[in-house]
Amino acid sequence: DAGVIQSPRHEVTEMGQEVTLRCKPISGHNSLFWYRQTMMRGLELLIYFNNNVPIDDSGMPEDRFSAKMPNASFSTLKIQPSEPRDSAVYFCASSFIGAFYYGYTFGSGTRLTVV
């Protein structure tokens, strides 16, 4: 398996622009998580899905952030409009949650810079 695939790897955008981050989880995993990592705040859970359904989005910082998972193999995180304080590394992770518990597999991340 290719692992969790995120795109793009790097994104530089101007303040006010819309940004869309993409994630393809590992086939067979039923849970998907979006995290944001900064030096100041560490790894923050933004939102997670189970069987394509959003379970908890309380970590989404503002209404400017939205996430979708239209099917088991694809998810997006959108920021509109983007602001400089959104600059961070955004990770997508997937796992299988069921009778047994497994660790998360993280994608390589998207480094977002908003100027």
Place this chain on the structure above:
Amino acid sequence: QQPVQSPQAVILREGEDAVINCSSSKALYSVHWYRQKHGEAPVFLMILLKGGEQKGHEKISASFNEKKQQSSLYLTASQLSYSGTYFCGTGGGGGADGLTFGKGTHLIIQP
């Protein structure tokens, strides 16, 4: 609530041992441990569930005391490849509710 990790940083010589602690103010169901190298994604090391379980992974092992709401990661005879930032992640339902990560412990192994 975010678990608290200690120490924040450790510098060791190759071959020395280290202990990294993780504690939470709320009841824990499970604790995950991850290692992240600079510029890379976190990599899963192990998961511990309720029951005071201790698990091992090469020369890296961990314990979980749910009564004290604490977990510890033990690195024995450290190798240069062990350098990185170690994170504990805690969840109330085995990870089904999304892990909350500590701020990490930076481990530097010197030759």
